[in-house]
Amino acid sequence: MGMAYAQGATNGGPPSSMLGALITPIAIFVVFYFLMIRPQQKKSREQKNMLENLKTGDQIVTTGGLYGTIVKFGENNRVKVKLAENITVEIARGAITEKAAETTEVAKGKSD
Structure with a gap:
């Protein structure tokens, strides 16, 4: 079966x-x-x-967190940035993360 x-x-x-x-x-x-x-x-x-x-005079922030003002554009994507009185550095254009507000306290050099 x-x-x-x-x-x-x-x-x-x-x-x-x-x-x-x-x-x-x-x-x-x-x-x-x-x-x-x-x-x-x-x-x-x-x-x-x-x-x-970006143009000369723009206030920017770098990837390292530094605030500065663009002084001059150089060759090979280099930018001269004024960080403070008598302190100018040359950075890569790609190291700029953003434009800072025009009226930041740091950019004016004021501190509390």
């Missing part, structure tokens, strides 16, 4: 599970793109635009 069990025909698995396996990584990438990659690209474009539009 043998019992026969019916087996369903399988074509390599149901198509819905394969589709679900592809949708999950794609959805993760889309979320990652909008939360991480796109804002970073926008920030990079803004930084590049700011560096291209």
